[in-house]
Amino acid sequence: MNYNVTSNEPVFxxxxxxxxxxxxxxxxxxxxxxxxxxxGAIAKALGVARSSRLVGxxxxxxxxxxxxxxxxxxxxxxxxxxxxxxxxxxxxxxxxLEQEGLKVINDQIQDFHKAFWDPLNxx
DNA sequence: GTGTTGACCCCAA
DNA sequence: TTTGGGGCCAACA
Numbered sequence: 001m002n003y004n005v006t007s008n009e010p011v012f013x014x015x016x017x018x019x020x021x022x023x024x025x026x027x028x029x030x031x032x033x034x035x036x037x038x039x040g041a042i043a044k045a046l047g048v049a050r051s052s053r054l055v056g057x058x059x060x061x062x063x064x065x066x067x068x069x070x071x072x073x074x075x076x077x078x079x080x081x082x083x084x085x086x087x088x089x090x091x092x093x094x095x096x097l098e099q100e101g102l103k104v105i106n107d108q109i110q111d112f113h114k115a116f117w118d119p120l121n122x123x
Numbered sequence: 124g125t126g127t128t129g130a131c132c133c134c135a136a
Numbered sequence: 137t138t139t140g141g142g143g144c145c146a147a148c149a
Contacts, residue, residue, distance in 0.1 A: 020146095039131055043144095049132085051144050056130040060147090076131065083130030093130095 020046070024058040025065060027119045031073040034100045035117035036109060038077045045119040059083055072096040079112030 027042050039055040048054070055074070062069040063086075072093045076082045084093040084107060094104045103110040 040133095043131080048144085052131040053129065053144060054131090054146070057146055059130050071130080074130075081130090086130060 020048075020054065021058045021061060021065075024055055025062060025067050025069045027122075028059075028062075028069050028071060028074060029067065030119065030122055031070060031117055034102060034115070036073045036075050036079070036097070036102070036112070036115050037117045037119055039074060040077050041119055042074070045123060056083070060086060073117075075109060075112075079109040079115075081107040081109070 023046055024042060027045060028037075031037055038052075039059075040049070040052040042055045043049055043052040059069075059071045059074060062071045071083065072087075074083070081093050081097075081104065084090055087093050094107070097104055097109065102115055109115055
């Protein structure tokens, strides 16, 4: 996204040049209730398909974000709840998802292909 | 400065 | 089918 570096409107520049984490949070917050997406899909949507690890790092940091990021709606490409250890209890991530109507067995989202939400469809 | 570690993913064998 | 290795890069030690 382009912006004029000589612009005297720094606030505008700040909004346009969001850092990577903010872009990740923005996409994650778009995930509808009852749907999930993957780290890789988010990376791809941001044009850095090979940097999916960074999306995971962003989720680790998301707890310190002022925004309310529904990080539990992001799983790995197999529909596995690989981020559950970062919650207060090892069952909290699963409980949040089940509250939204998803079924989780053994850290695996059931009917993952149905619950999958592709951020590319929203851009 | 260097080295290691990940909420990852892809592909070759 | 299951592995192993490479790429990736911010965060930490």
